[in-house]
Amino acid sequence: MSRIVDPDMKKALRTRLARVEGQLRGLQRLIDDDADCEKIAQQMAAARKALDKSFFSMVGCLIEQGDHSAEHVAKMLTKFA
Numbered sequence: 001m002s003r004i005v006d007p008d009m010k011k012a013l014r015t016r017l018a019r020v021e022g023q024l025r026g027l028q029r030l031i032d033d034d035a036d037c038e039k040i041a042q043q044m045a046a047a048r049k050a051l052d053k054s055f056f057s058m059v060g061c062l063i064e065q066g067d068h069s070a071e072h073v074a075k076m077l078t079k080f081a
Contacts, residue, residue: 002067009061016054023047055081 004010024047030040063073 002062002065004058004061005065006061013054013058013061016050016057020047020050020054023050052081 004013023043027040027043027047030043059073059077062068062076068076
């Protein structure tokens with residue numbers, strides 16, 4: 001099992017996730033305010049893409065740290081991506 005050890009990477013990942021959290025709160029407000037479904041869907045897609053970008057950034061960090069073989073990273077991507 002590996003961890004993100006670079007403090008700058010941790011900070012960047014937490015910042016990204018905080019942004020996604022804000023997007024999700026905005027989505028909840030849109031739903032509460034009876035916004036148009038297309039607008040809600042657009043914001044859901046944006047939040048999903050932001051979360052995906054966070055995931056791939058974290059995987060990139062694992063690759064840079066060299067903790068795992070390429071095969072292990074490929075298996076992780078197959079399992080979670």
